[in-house]
Amino acid sequence: MPPTWDIFCTVIDNYGDIGVTWRLARQLASEHSLHVRLWVDDLTAFTRLCPSADPQASQQWQQGVDVRHWASDWPACATAEVVIGAFGCRLPGPYLDALAARATPALWLNLEYLSAEDWVEGCHGLPSPQPNGLRTVFFFPGFTAKTGGLLRERDLVQRCLAWQTDDTARQAFLARLNVHPAPTARLISLFAYENPQLANWLDALIEDVQPTHLLVPEGRILADLNAWFGEALAVGDVRRRGGLTLQVLPFVSQQDYDQLLWCCDFNAVRGEDSFVRAQWAGQPWLWHIYIQDENAHWEKLEAFLKIYRQGLSDEAAQALLAVWRAWNMDRDMAQAWRALQPHWPTLQAHARQWRSAQAARPDLATALVQFYRNWL
The missing domain is CATH 3.40.50.2000 (Glycogen Phosphorylase B;)
Structure with missing residues (x-):
């Protein structure tokens, strides 16, 4: 079975965060045949980019992606093998507890903002230990071979x-x-x-x-x-x-x-x-x-x-x-x-x-x- 991926997105105010994570989730599902859950805290903003979406649904499938509403009342669910927190968003406490309790560790990535600044290459891929014993890894998109590249569908x-x-x-x-x-x-x-x-x-x-x-x-x-x-x-x-x-x-x-x-x-x-x-x-x-x-x-x-x-x-x-x-x-x-x-x-x-x-x-x-x- 392919690994499961969870992507967490907190919508701020300008659609860039949900725009990036929605494109990424679709591509991981369609081109890499992965099971991807996209957790979004503002489905109204999501429907501006995906008009077929239901802004009231707690769960829905859109273009091969399992889209979940990220609400304060966190549902009990299994964690994924790969977890992406987009742009420094804080993952739900119960989910972090479940990550810490896993028998085999998950890869927890902090997908950062895109930048061409020189320091990005040195920080890309660096781990960051967390107080609960977990660690997250910084992943930087970028324009050079020493970064994570740009979002681009295969064709x-x-x-x-x-x-x-x-x-x-x-x-x-x-x-x-x-x-x-x-x-x-x-x-x-x-x-x-x-x-x-x-x-x-x-x-x-x-x-x-x-x-x-x-x-x-x-x-x-x-x-x-x-x-x-x-x-x-x-x-x-x-x-x-x-x-x-x-x-x-x-x-x-x-x-x-x-x-x-x-x-x-x-x-x-x-x-x-x-x-x-x-x-x-x-x-x-x-x-x-x-x-x-x-x-x-x-x-x-x-x-x-x-x-x-x-x-x-x-x-x-x-x-x-x-x-x-x-x-x-x-x-x-x-x-x-x-x-x-x-x-x-x-x-x-x-x-x-x-x-x-x-x-x-x-x-x-x-x-x-x-x-x-x-x-x-």
């Missing part, structure tokens, strides 16, 4: 490439969302936290020589969008100003969001899950990193930019840095965006090269399975 890049060369499928998908861009328009997706530089960027898009069709899935950035337009926009609304067409989209499933990214010429994303999916889309992109106190997130941002810009010319690298820093550090986004335009072909080629390089590494799910085998 993801091939599916993306096939999609991007199939104009019929692309147009049919956009039509399903009621998106009908002009033939010459550049298609941009925007998924972000609140950002004071949005108005600056929109002003620049209005004046662009090439028209833009901006797709905004409903989310936190809508408040800034409403302030710029001077009205409350709703899902389905389309507005035009100068060379900019703006359209508000509904919050979509993970599969649909992937395809939206594949359709677009440029993707502005946020957090961790969409951060990784934009890289697999192989198009120029922009990351809005999760904001931390005292701007602690800037160090994480700069660490990624240090490795991502490798291979770019000095001019293209500086233009890329200027846009990412403007978006994340409240600098002049309009000026940075205009300076980026001459480097567009270079950034397109670089995004594809980066995707190929990362796809040559083991994916996160495979790395986790191999880590367990080695541990045995």
Whole structure:
């Protein structure tokens, strides 16, 4: 019998935690034939990503995964051979007691946040003894051979490439969302936290020589969008100003969001899950990193930019840095965006090269399975 896996997820507020764990659970079940239980404390958030799910069910099967509601009233259940606590979440006390009572130890992994910082390589795979006699092991996703890799389904890049060369499928998908861009328009997706530089960027898009069709899935950035337009926009609304067409989209499933990214010429994303999916889309992109106190997130941002810009010319690298820093550090986004335009072909080629390089590494799910085998 294949080993059983338990994944615990505490939903915070931005879908990144449940987004990552839901993708991981599906891949472990479908590609590695594992019995996976995904314990989620907020099924309402889960149903935003998996519309077929029942937000009231204590247990349900979704896409091969045993999804359980993680409630304060913990049910008696057997522990798994592999236990993953995502992003430092604290496992239920009764479950920890059951882990400590096992005749044969389970592998308890602490799946950490994705980061390109130098110290990650040194901490990946390190054990951490716990007061109850158990120990957990730090497992870091990452971009180098000394980390756990990135979430990537086995055929993801091939599916993306096939999609991007199939104009019929692309147009049919956009039509399903009621998106009908002009033939010459550049298609941009925007998924972000609140950002004071949005108005600056929109002003620049209005004046662009090439028209833009901006797709905004409903989310936190809508408040800034409403302030710029001077009205409350709703899902389905389309507005035009100068060379900019703006359209508000509904919050979509993970599969649909992937395809939206594949359709677009440029993707502005946020957090961790969409951060990784934009890289697999192989198009120029922009990351809005999760904001931390005292701007602690800037160090994480700069660490990624240090490795991502490798291979770019000095001019293209500086233009890329200027846009990412403007978006994340409240600098002049309009000026940075205009300076980026001459480097567009270079950034397109670089995004594809980066995707190929990362796809040559083991994916996160495979790395986790191999880590367990080695541990045995």
